[in-house]
Amino acid sequence: MEITAVRLTEIEQVMAIELAGFSAAEAGTRTQYLERIAQFTDTFLVARAGEKVIGFICGPAVAENELADWMYERAPKNLPVGGNQMILTIAVAPQWQKRHVGSQLLLALEEVARQKERQQIILTCLASRISFYKRNGYYNAGVSASQHAGERWYTMKKDLNLLQSVREVASMQPKKD
Template identity: 50%
Template sequence: MEITKVTLKDLPEIVRIENLGFTPEEAGTKEQYQDRIEKLQDTFLVARIDEQIAGFVVGPAVKEKFVEDWMYENTPKNLPTGGNQIIFTIAVDPKFRGHSIGSKLLKAMEDNAKKAQRESISLTSLEKNLPFYLKNGFKNLGVADSEHAGETWYNLVKVVD
């Protein structure tokens, strides 16, 4: 497996994997992902196995400490250095699950965050996914101030050190 930066030709597979892992209300659209590919080149990573996309992780590097709902609709541009790494989405193709790809993507994002001198990595998660993030060193800071998809989300943060 190799982890690389996303390219625009990855868009169809990114959208396919997104739709396999999220409800229609939760999932990002093709247009949102095209915007993210264009704006978040340095913080949009793709895991490839035999040239197939197995999973991806994406989010902006911003001043805000937590994910805010407006960010999903209006992708912020990355800060060159400093700030906080936000994760909008981490998704693994179901046929590749169970091989630590998600954990490896989180580690690659953390390595990028260290190099760019980010303070923290944060994301929101549904309750059912909390064990995965806790296992990967994130702390649950409780219910997020989010109305995304009408669900209850939790703020998770990991300090970059």
């Protein structure tokens, strides 16, 4: 398996994985994905087995510190450096699930985010996916304000600044009287 930037010619494979993994209300459209490929040139990654796309991850690098629903509708252009890395979508083809493809995609995007001096990686997920992200070093920052697809979403974050991470963990510890 290799992980690299998406190619425009892979749009149909990306869409097949998207539609297999998300409800019609949750899934992005082909037009949205074409815009994401254009806007997130260095943060739209695909995992390939040979020439077959088996999973992907994408999202913008922005100044905001929360993932907002408008980012699903209108893909913002990536900041050149700094800011926060959002993840709009991570999806793996059904036959490739449970093989750590998703975890490897998260690590690959984290590497890009660190190289570009991002502060955090931020995403939203359903309650059923929280444990997956926790296993990958993310913490649950609570219920998201997102109204996407009428679901209840949870904000998951991973701090990339070590000092900030230590402070976050310390602030979550119970206070002793």
